[in-house]
Amino acid sequence: MLATSSGRRSFAPCEDGRPSPIAPPSPRGLVEAQLRHGESEYRRYRDLPGLLHLFPDEIKAMEHRDLLSRLLLALRAERRRGRASHWRYSLSRHIALWQAFRSESRKSPKTEATNRRNIPV
Numbered sequence: 276m277l278a279t280s281s282g283r284r285s286f287a288p289c290e291d292g293r294p295s296p297i298a299p300p301s302p303r304g305l306v307e308a309q310l311r312h313g314e315s316e317y318r319r320y321r322d323l324p325g326l327l328h329l330f331p332d333e334i335k336a337m338e339h340r341d342l343l344s345r346l347l348l349a350l351r352a353e354r355r356r357g358r359a360s361h362w363r364y365s366l367s368r369h370i371a372l373w374q375a376f377r378s379e380s381r382k383s384p385k386t387e388a389t390n391r392r393n394i395p396v
Protein backbone atom coordinates (compact mmCIF):
# COMPACT_ATOMS: atom_id res chain seq x y z
CA MET A 276 0.00 0.00 0.00
CA LEU A 277 1.24 3.45 -0.86
CA ALA A 278 0.31 6.83 0.59
CA THR A 279 -0.64 9.50 -1.94
CA SER A 280 -0.20 13.25 -1.65
CA SER A 281 -3.78 13.63 -0.43
CA GLY A 282 -3.07 11.25 2.44
CA ARG A 283 -5.28 8.53 0.99
CA ARG A 284 -3.93 5.03 0.64
CA SER A 285 -3.77 3.24 -2.67
CA PHE A 286 -2.45 -0.13 -3.68
CA ALA A 287 0.92 -0.51 -5.35
CA PRO A 288 0.83 -0.55 -9.14
CA CYS A 289 1.60 -3.66 -11.15
CA GLU A 290 5.04 -4.12 -12.75
CA ASP A 291 3.82 -2.52 -15.98
CA GLY A 292 2.60 0.64 -14.19
CA ARG A 293 -1.14 -0.09 -14.30
CA PRO A 294 -3.13 0.19 -11.05
CA SER A 295 -3.42 -3.04 -9.10
CA PRO A 296 -6.63 -4.96 -9.91
CA ILE A 297 -6.80 -6.26 -6.36
CA ALA A 298 -9.05 -4.08 -4.23
CA PRO A 299 -9.11 -4.21 -0.46
CA PRO A 300 -12.03 -6.15 1.00
CA SER A 301 -14.86 -3.93 2.13
CA PRO A 302 -15.85 -4.02 5.81
CA ARG A 303 -19.34 -5.16 4.79
CA GLY A 304 -17.83 -8.03 2.80
CA LEU A 305 -15.79 -9.13 5.81
CA VAL A 306 -18.87 -9.13 8.04
CA GLU A 307 -20.86 -11.07 5.45
CA ALA A 308 -18.08 -13.66 5.24
CA GLN A 309 -18.09 -14.09 9.03
CA LEU A 310 -21.88 -14.46 9.09
CA ARG A 311 -21.80 -17.05 6.31
CA HIS A 312 -19.11 -18.97 8.19
CA GLY A 313 -21.33 -18.99 11.28
CA GLU A 314 -24.19 -20.36 9.18
CA SER A 315 -22.03 -23.27 8.08
CA GLU A 316 -21.02 -24.00 11.70
CA TYR A 317 -24.64 -23.99 12.93
CA ARG A 318 -25.87 -27.26 14.45
CA ARG A 319 -29.59 -27.49 15.26
CA TYR A 320 -29.46 -29.70 18.35
CA ARG A 321 -26.47 -27.87 19.81
CA ASP A 322 -27.51 -24.26 19.18
CA LEU A 323 -31.32 -24.08 19.22
CA PRO A 324 -31.97 -25.10 22.85
CA GLY A 325 -30.00 -22.09 24.04
CA LEU A 326 -31.49 -19.69 21.51
CA LEU A 327 -35.16 -20.61 21.81
CA HIS A 328 -35.12 -21.95 25.38
CA LEU A 329 -36.52 -25.31 24.31
CA PHE A 330 -35.61 -28.86 25.27
CA PRO A 331 -34.09 -31.04 22.52
CA ASP A 332 -37.17 -33.29 22.55
CA GLU A 333 -39.38 -30.29 21.87
CA ILE A 334 -37.21 -29.29 18.93
CA LYS A 335 -37.43 -32.80 17.47
CA ALA A 336 -41.23 -32.77 17.77
CA MET A 337 -41.65 -29.37 16.07
CA GLU A 338 -42.46 -29.03 12.41
CA HIS A 339 -39.97 -27.10 10.35
CA ARG A 340 -42.47 -24.31 9.66
CA ASP A 341 -43.12 -23.85 13.40
CA LEU A 342 -39.42 -23.79 14.11
CA LEU A 343 -38.88 -21.06 11.51
CA SER A 344 -41.74 -19.00 12.90
CA ARG A 345 -40.30 -19.23 16.43
CA LEU A 346 -36.88 -18.21 15.18
CA LEU A 347 -38.37 -15.29 13.28
CA LEU A 348 -40.30 -14.12 16.35
CA ALA A 349 -37.17 -14.33 18.50
CA LEU A 350 -35.17 -12.48 15.86
CA ARG A 351 -37.75 -9.69 15.65
CA ALA A 352 -37.86 -9.38 19.44
CA GLU A 353 -34.07 -9.14 19.60
CA ARG A 354 -34.06 -6.52 16.86
CA ARG A 355 -36.67 -4.48 18.76
CA ARG A 356 -34.48 -4.63 21.88
CA GLY A 357 -31.50 -3.41 19.91
CA ARG A 358 -33.33 -0.52 18.27
CA ALA A 359 -34.71 0.56 21.64
CA SER A 360 -31.24 0.36 23.27
CA HIS A 361 -32.67 -2.03 25.82
CA TRP A 362 -30.23 -3.16 28.51
CA ARG A 363 -30.95 -6.80 27.72
CA TYR A 364 -30.04 -6.60 24.01
CA SER A 365 -27.24 -8.95 22.99
CA LEU A 366 -25.48 -8.53 19.67
CA SER A 367 -24.06 -12.05 19.86
CA ARG A 368 -27.57 -13.49 20.41
CA HIS A 369 -28.89 -11.39 17.52
CA ILE A 370 -26.18 -12.73 15.22
CA ALA A 371 -26.71 -16.32 16.41
CA LEU A 372 -30.48 -16.05 15.80
CA TRP A 373 -29.87 -14.60 12.35
CA GLN A 374 -27.45 -17.42 11.47
CA ALA A 375 -29.83 -20.07 12.81
CA PHE A 376 -32.74 -18.60 10.87
CA ARG A 377 -30.74 -18.40 7.64
CA SER A 378 -29.44 -21.92 8.04
CA GLU A 379 -32.86 -23.37 8.85
CA SER A 380 -34.57 -21.51 6.01
CA ARG A 381 -32.03 -22.91 3.55
CA LYS A 382 -32.92 -26.45 4.60
CA SER A 383 -36.42 -26.01 3.22
CA PRO A 384 -36.47 -24.71 -0.37
CA LYS A 385 -40.18 -23.84 -0.23
CA THR A 386 -39.84 -21.51 2.73
CA GLU A 387 -36.60 -19.87 1.65
CA ALA A 388 -38.25 -17.90 -1.13
CA THR A 389 -41.06 -16.68 1.11
CA ASN A 390 -38.83 -15.86 4.10
CA ARG A 391 -35.97 -14.22 2.21
CA ARG A 392 -37.83 -10.91 2.03
CA ASN A 393 -38.93 -11.13 5.68
CA ILE A 394 -35.49 -11.53 7.24
CA PRO A 395 -34.82 -8.69 9.65
CA VAL A 396 -31.14 -7.93 10.01
